[in-house]
Amino acid sequence: MRKKHSLLFCALFTIFTGHAEDTDYTKGLSIWFDSPNTLQGKEVWHSSKQDASWESQSLPIGNGSIGANILGSIEAERITFNEKTLWRGGPNTAKGADYYWNVNKQSAHILDEIRKAFVEGDQKKAEKLTRENFNSEVPYEFSREKPFRFGNFTTMGEFYVETGLSTIGMSDYKRILSLDSAMAVVQFKKDDVAYQRNYFISYPANVMVMRFSADQPGKQNLTFRYAPNPVSTGQFSADGNNGLVYTASLDNNGMKYAVRIQATVKGGTLNNTDGRITVKEADEVVFYVTADTDYKMNFAPDFTDPKTYVGVNPLETTQQWMKDAVSKGYSNLLDEHYKDYASLFNRVKLELNPTVKTSNLPTAQRLKNYRNGQPDYYLEKLYYQFGRYLLIASSRPGNMPANLQGIWHNNIDGPWRVDYHNNINIQMNYWPACSTNLDECMLPLIDFIRTLVKPGEKTAQSYFGARGWTASISANIFGFTTPLESQDMSWNFNPMAGPWLATHVWEYYDYTKDLKFLKETGYELIKSSANFTVDYLWHKPDGTYTAAPSTSPEHGPIDQGATFVHAVVREILLDAIQASKELGIDKKERKQWEHVLANLVPYKIGRYGQLLEWSTDIDDPKDEHRHVNHLFGLHPGHTVSPVTTPELAEAAKVVLVHRGDGATGWSMGWKLNQWARLQDGNHAYTLFGNLLKNGTVDNLWDTHPPFQIDGNFGGTAGITEMLLQSHMGFIQLLPALPDAWKDGSIYGICAKGNFEIDIAWKDGLLKEATILSKAGQNCIVKYAGQTISFKTVKGRSYQLKYDKENGLIKIK
Ligand code: FUC
Numbered sequence: 001m002r003k004k005h006s007l008l009f010c011a012l013f014t015i016f017t018g019h020a021e022d023t024d025y026t027k028g029l030s031i032w033f034d035s036p037n038t039l040q041g042k043e044v045w046h047s048s049k050q051d052a053s054w055e056s057q058s059l060p061i062g063n064g065s066i067g068a069n070i071l072g073s074i075e076a077e078r079i080t081f082n083e084k085t086l087w088r089g090g091p092n093t094a095k096g097a098d099y100y101w102n103v104n105k106q107s108a109h110i111l112d113e114i115r116k117a118f119v120e121g122d123q124k125k126a127e128k129l130t131r132e133n134f135n136s137e138v139p140y141e142f143s144r145e146k147p148f149r150f151g152n153f154t155t156m157g158e159f160y161v162e163t164g165l166s167t168i169g170m171s172d173y174k175r176i177l178s179l180d181s182a183m184a185v186v187q188f189k190k191d192d193v194a195y196q197r198n199y200f201i202s203y204p205a206n207v208m209v210m211r212f213s214a215d216q217p218g219k220q221n222l223t224f225r226y227a228p229n230p231v232s233t234g235q236f237s238a239d240g241n242n243g244l245v246y247t248a249s250l251d252n253n254g255m256k257y258a259v260r261i262q263a264t265v266k267g268g269t270l271n272n273t274d275g276r277i278t279v280k281e282a283d284e285v286v287f288y289v290t291a292d293t294d295y296k297m298n299f300a301p302d303f304t305d306p307k308t309y310v311g312v313n314p315l316e317t318t319q320q321w322m323k324d325a326v327s328k329g330y331s332n333l334l335d336e337h338y339k340d341y342a343s344l345f346n347r348v349k350l351e352l353n354p355t356v357k358t359s360n361l362p363t364a365q366r367l368k369n370y371r372n373g374q375p376d377y378y379l380e381k382l383y384y385q386f387g388r389y390l391l392i393a394s395s396r397p398g399n400m401p402a403n404l405q406g407i408w409h410n411n412i413d414g415p416w417r418v419d420y421h422n423n424i425n426i427q428m429n430y431w432p433a434c435s436t437n438l439d440e441c442m443l444p445l446i447d448f449i450r451t452l453v454k455p456g457e458k459t460a461q462s463y464f465g466a467r468g469w470t471a472s473i474s475a476n477i478f479g480f481t482t483p484l485e486s487q488d489m490s491w492n493f494n495p496m497a498g499p500w501l502a503t504h505v506w507e508y509y510d511y512t513k514d515l516k517f518l519k520e521t522g523y524e525l526i527k528s529s530a531n532f533t534v535d536y537l538w539h540k541p542d543g544t545y546t547a548a549p550s551t552s553p554e555h556g557p558i559d560q561g562a563t564f565v566h567a568v569v570r571e572i573l574l575d576a577i578q579a580s581k582e583l584g585i586d587k588k589e590r591k592q593w594e595h596v597l598a599n600l601v602p603y604k605i606g607r608y609g610q611l612l613e614w615s616t617d618i619d620d621p622k623d624e625h626r627h628v629n630h631l632f633g634l635h636p637g638h639t640v641s642p643v644t645t646p647e648l649a650e651a652a653k654v655v656l657v658h659r660g661d662g663a664t665g666w667s668m669g670w671k672l673n674q675w676a677r678l679q680d681g682n683h684a685y686t687l688f689g690n691l692l693k694n695g696t697v698d699n700l701w702d703t704h705p706p707f708q709i710d711g712n713f714g715g716t717a718g719i720t721e722m723l724l725q726s727h728m729g730f731i732q733l734l735p736a737l738p739d740a741w742k743d744g745s746i747y748g749i750c751a752k753g754n755f756e757i758d759i760a761w762k763d764g765l766l767k768e769a770t771i772l773s774k775a776g777q778n779c780i781v782k783y784a785g786q787t788i789s790f791k792t793v794k795g796r797s798y799q800l801k802y803d804k805e806n807g808l809i810k811i812k
Contacts, residue, residue: 001085001295001296001297001312026174026360027360028180028181029178029179029180029381029382029385030176030177031059031176031179032175032362032363033057033174033175033176033362033363033699034174034362036074036175037053037057037072037078050706053071054069054071055697055703055706055707056697056698056699058070058071059175059699060390060393060406060408061177061183061184061200061201061208061393062082062393062408063201063203063393064084064203064393064394064407064441065085065203065396065398065399066081066082066084066206066289066291066407067081067082067083067084067393067394067407067408068081068082068201069408069410070177070184070186070197070199072175072184072186074165074166074167074170074173074188076161077197078159079210080158080408080409081156081208082408082409083156083291084153084399084400085293085295085399086153086155086156086255086257087151087153087255087476087477088152088231088250088251088252088253089149089150089151089253089478089480090149090309090476090477090478091305092253092254092255092306092307093151094252096306097302097303097304097305097306097308098304100149101458103138103149103482104458104459104463105134105136105462105463106462107133107134107462108462108463110129110133111464111465111549114130115548115560117129118549118560123557123558126548126549126560127557130493131487135483135486135492136482136484138150138482138484139484140417140485142413149480150417150480151253151417151476151478152413152414152417152418153405153419154411154412155229155409155412156228156229156291157226158226158410159224159226159227159261160224160226161212161222161224161287162222162223162225163212165190165195170189171188171190172189173187173188174186174188179345179382179386179389181200181338181342182337182338183198183200184198184199193214193215193216194214195214195219196211197210197213198213199211200337201337202333203337203340203341203396204336204337205324205325207288207289207290208290209287209325209333209334210286210287210288211330212286213283213284214283217283218267218268218281219281220268221279222277222278222282223279224261224263224276224277224278224279226244226246226261226275228246228259229248229412231250231252231412232248232249232251232257233248233249233251234247234248235248238272239272239322241270242262242263242264242277243260243262243263243277244272244277245259245261245318246258247314247315255294255295255310256314257291257292257294258314259291259318260289260290260291260319260322261287261288261289262287263277263285263287264286264288264326264329265279265282265285266282266285267281267283268280268285269281269282288322288326290318290321290325291314291318292312293312293314294310294311294314295309295310295311295312296310296312297309297400297447297451297477298451299450299454301478301479303455303458309478344438344441345385345388345389347437347438347748348385348388348436348746348748349745349747350381350384350745350746351381351746352380352741352744353741353743354743355743358376363382363699366378367379367692367693367698370689370692371693379692380719382700384715384719385716386700386716387432387436387712387713387716387717388436388438390402391433391436392438393406394406394408394709395430395441395442395444396444397440397443400477401420401426401429401430401445402429402430402444402709403418403420403426404416405707405708408709415704415706415708417474419474419476420448420474420475420476421473422471422472422473422475422494422498422500422501423473423497423554424627424670425666425708425710426448426501427500427504428666428669428717429713430713431673431717433508434507434512435717435724436716436749436750437749437756439508439750445504446505446508446521446522448475449501449502449504449505449525450521450525451477452471452479452481452498452501453469453525454469455479455480455481456469456471456479456498458481459472459482459483460495460532460535460536463483463495464495464532464536465535466531466535466536467528467532467534468530468531468532468535469481469529470495470496470498470499471498472497473491473492473494473497481498488554489551490554490555490556490558491553491554493558494551494553495536496565499530499532499569499571499572500568500572502526502529503568503572503575503636505521505526505575506522508522509522509582510752511750511752511754512775513753513754513775515582515583518582519583522579523583526572526579529576530572530573530593531589533569533596534596537596537600538560544601545599545600545601547559547561547562547565550562551565552564552629553627553629554627555625555627556613556614556618557614557618559614561601561615562614562615562630563611563613564613564629564630566600566601566603567630567637567640568637569600570600570633570637570639571632571633571637571639573593573596574639577590577593580593603633603639603648603651605647605648605651608654608658609650609651610654610658611640611652611655613630613655623658623659624658624659624663626663626664627667628656628659628671628674630655631652631656631674634649634652634674634677635670635674635676635677635721636673638727638728640652641677641727641728642678642679643728644728652674653680656671656675659671661686661690663695664695664704664711665695665696665702665703665704665708665710665711666695666702666704666711666714668687668690668711668714669702669711669713669718672687672714672715672721673717673718675687675736676718676735676736677727677736678736679732680736681735681736681737681739682738682740684721685740687718688715688722691711692715700712702714722734723735723736723737723746724757726752729780730781730782730787731780732783733766733782733800737761741764742762742763742764743762743763744760744761745760746758746759754773754777755772755774755779756771756772757769758770765784765804766802766808767802767803768799768800768801769781769800769802770798770799771797771799771800773792773793774794775794776795777792779792779798781800781808784802784808786808788808797812798810798812799812
């Protein structure tokens with residue numbers, strides 16, 4: 001599936017200077033290894049064993065629709081391959097649409113009884129009724145779901161390129177992911193021949209390109225084969241003289257897909273029989289691969305039609321892409337790819353202590369040294385930019401958003417079904433999107449949200465008798481919004497999933513100030529989500545509103561007012577109020593939202609100074625649980641802040657201190673953001689350090705464990721939060737600069753109000769900042785206790801300077 005979107009890219013900041021054969025890619029921003037994988041093209045992947053090489057040694061490339069990992073072994077290259085929409089499950093499973101959609105329990109009428117039980121102090125009864133009525137019969141365990149309704153993201157298979165070479169006598173091996181050019185490169189020498197493989201996946205052409213070359217002619221003796229996803233059935237056929245096409249359908253939902261491969265050679269011979277492409281004595285070989293499924297994104301699914309998400313002919317789409325790609329050829333495709341990628345990636349530049357010398361080491365060695373306490377500002381910068389790289393590679397307009405593993409998965413099924421987890425994970429994926437100048441990459445999330453609305457209305461109505469829409473803990477590409485079967489209600493009972501997602505719609509607007517978007521797409525999503533929260537809340541006889549029943553994600557009891565839920569409600573109501581004002585509409589609704597907001601149970605501070613997680617003070621000071629959702633108001637929300645609510649911020653800090661500085665990957669990523677919001681740069685830096693040391697594997701992927709991409713994005717977002725914050729209605733420069741980053745600069749990050757900002761600092765103090773106004777909004781800037789406000793003109797830049805003597809001044 002791939003829709004065409006017209007993209008308006010910002011001006012290119014870099015002029016393409018051409019592709020140099022002898023480029024040392026490790027000199028730029030790159031992740032690299034100096035030894036090959038020992039895997040020799042054996043099919044290791046469809047086993048339940050953890051594929052450690054894949055997880056930590058492979059290099060991910062992607063264009064938001066197609067993803068691949070390069071393993072870089074000598075004897076046989078191994079490339080794992082994905083297309084974002086290859087999913088099992090959905091309404092087209094064996095039992096059809098009725099079976100798929102009618103899984104919401106009709107439970108709204110039980111709410112009164114549960115609330116009565118709370119009034120009577122009968123916690124047990126409230127819990128029992130919630131447990132019985134607020135989940136569904138759709139299990140999450142693979143073994144119990146037959147047929148898979150919820151489904152899972154699945155691999156599209158693997159490619160192997162046997163080279164006829166062995167590692168004996170091999171030298172100068174490098175496997176590099178160049179973040180400057182979005183290209184993976186494998187280089188080595190053998191018998192005085194220098195071999196090079198180049199890999200990239202082009203977004204404009206929707207094709208993966210792999211070039212095998214050497215510095216001497218006739219050295220390419222390659223056998224290329226494709227091992228398809230084993231839970232599909234399909235067939236190979238020749239695609240012209242130089243290619244293959246594989247057409248298949250998945251086991252349980254019949255999803256059709258096609259994979260096309262073409263090869264071109266300089267010199268030598270090429271054969272494409274028996275599902276293999278064999279090349280003999282060629283000087284250079286270029287393989288082109290493209291793929292598609294028959295999935296169609298549907299914002300208004302027909303609940304009676306099992307094929308409501310079917311609509312593309314992958315044989316046709318891939319045929320066109322392949323034809324165009326081959327006719328462009330390697331160099332043109334590379335130019336086009338580079339221009340496209342650089343127009344996004346090069347928008348932001350980070351320098352940390354640039355005068356500190358650094359040596360060019362393999363990334364695993366850097367990480368090891370870092371773990372041993374050696375500072376490495378290059379590694380920190382690399383990690384930061386890797387998050388941006390990964391977002392560009394896994395989330396581009398026209399396809400689904402980045403899932404739990406972005407777009408990269410190497411097996412039939414994977415951890416948590418490699419799905420869309422809505423209680424932190426997918427949201428975290430998008431934290432860096434707007435702030436690091438990649439707002440286009442957020443559009444797949446918005447489209448995904450749109451796919452949830454219609455089914456989410458059914459869920460809102462069935463469980464809560466509520467207007468609007470909501471989602472639950474896990475979602476798929478087929479609009480699944482129902483709570484999954486579980487006795488652990490803190491996991492599956494998560495009606496705030498929808499409103500939390502909807503806050504991202506406002507965030508996109510708040511950064512871009514794209515009024516047309518708000519009017520035509522965004523507002524309705526926000527408004528209906530706000531209305532859902534109003535109807536879901538319990539309007540108590542004393543006039544207050546509270547969330548009953550509610551839970552704190554994956555933690556604690558069924559409650560009558562979990563702080564997390566109130567925090568999300570606050571956020572979406574504030575967003576809806578603001579959005580309706582911006583459009584000058586819905587005065588009546590706005591009044592109601594304001595009324596609910598004013599009467600929502602307030603934040604409470606508990607017996608050891610902590611921000612309460614639940615309605616009563618049952619928090620355990622020794623609790624180190626990874627979820628810190630009750631601090632939602634601090635981050636990602638904006639209702640707790642050291643600037644506006646210092647007491648609550650202090651209480652949030654107590655929670656963070658007690659929870660500690662360790663945890664799983666994403667949790668450290670979150671706490672990094674929260675410490676940054678508390679404006680404690682040194683503590684935020686500790687969390688960032690811990691994320692790198694304890695939550696990151698050799699290829700810099702985040703590990704839960706296993707590999708889960710959210711922490712990468714949380715990390716990148718958190719570093720941005722340390723340098724710039726704009727969530728409180730003003731711009732704060734360097735709000736959480738750690739002592740370790742004495743000198744540095746960041747160019748091109750974004751603030752709400754559509755400002756693009758460059759900041760330079762020296763000796764821990766701001767030197768200068770340039771603010772480009774892209775929407776002509778008023779600008780309020782804060783630094784070191786000073787505030788400067790000014791009106792701006794769209795398209796103009798404003799310059800501020802700071803020194804100890806004169807403080808913060810606007811010079812232009
Ligand atoms: C949430 C987390 C888990 C894991 C899963 C994918 O449920 O609590 O730790 O990250 O998502």
